[in-house]
Amino acid sequence: MKFNYMQCWNGAMGLLGAHKEAIIAIAGVFLFLPTLLFAQYVAQPILTGDEDMDGLFAIYSAYFNxxxxxxxxxxxxxxxxxxxxxxxxAPSRDNTVAESLMAALKAFLVYLVANLLTGLVALPGLILFVIPGLYLTCRLILVPVIVADQQERNPIExxxxxxxxxxxxxxxILMFILIIAIVxxxxxxxxxxxxxxxxxxxTGGAGWPFIENLVAALVGTAFQLVLTVVTVSIYLELTGKKAAV
Structure with missing residues (x-):
């Protein structure tokens, strides 16, 4: 099926509105809270702006270690x-929040393996030419929706x-995702x-890190939710399925 930007976006906003209670409940605990805690308690690398590539590599290597x-x-x-x-x-499911969490737990390992394989497929393109890597990523963007909507548990499949x-x-799909990502x-x-x-x-220039981290976690979570519902809407459009409300 051909891809329609406006129809896909409207479908995504419809999904967000129809499932807002479940989405907010899950996102609040598993997206927003970890993001806020990480920002609050893990200090980011301090850069002066004068670092060369070797310096940046050393700083971030120490940070990750x-x-x-x-x-x-x-x-x-x-x-x-x-x-x-x-x-x-997922259109084939009508789960409560608890049922969605349990189903995700059962499929989580398969999902991680599939994500790893997606990264391995896209990485050479990202390193060499960027655009081919992004294209490959967009061709595999529906993996998490397929995990949720279908019974397939073979990562290759x-x-x-x-x-x-x-x-x-x-x-x-690449252009659509890029537009959303840039905006x-x-x-x-x-x-x-x-x-x-x-x-x-x-605060007179002193700043208040908790408020800044709180806002950053909120807007970051909202952005991730938009990308999630857009991905599901792409799946619905390309499969011709209807969303379950």
Whole structure:
């Protein structure tokens, strides 16, 4: 099926509105909270702006080495929450929040393996030419929805099914996701900048890290939710399925 930008966006907003209670419940615990805690308790690398590539590599290597456990735990919790939201939105399911969480737990290992394979497929393209890597990623973007909506638990078959569903629409999906990503990134940056200026004025320049981290976690979670419902809407459009409300 051909890909329609406006229809897909309207479908995504419809999904967000129809499933807002389940989405907010899962996202609050498994997306927002880990993001806030990580920002609050794990200090980011301090850069002066004069670092060369070797200097940046050394700084970030030390940062990842010192915070490997926190980074891994945070990413696993957020990934699990994201998968649970896909289960809540899957057209073939009508789950409660608890049922979505349990279903996501049962499929989580398969999901992680499929994500690893997706990364391995896209990485050479990202390193060499960027655009081919992004294209490959978009061809495999439906993997988490297929995990949630279908009974397939073979990671290789998950990639094959996503590749088949996105046939002839890879570049259309890429452009659509890029538009959302660019607009979303600008919006998030503006909100964070305004928050930083406002907090700076109120505190006399001292700042209030908790408020800044809270706002950053909120807008970051909202952005991730938009990308999630858009991905499900792409799946619905390309399969011709209807959303379960």
């Amino acid at each position: 010192e915070n490997a456990l926190s980074i891994m735990a945070s990413n696993l919790v957020i990934s699990f929450g994201g998968l649970a939201i896909y289960f809540a939105l 998950l990639l094959k099914k996503s590749w088949s569903l996105t046939k002839d629409n890879g570049f259309s 979303g990134t600008i919006a998030v940056s503006v909100v964070q900048a305004v928050t930083g200026v406002g907090v700076g004025l109120v």
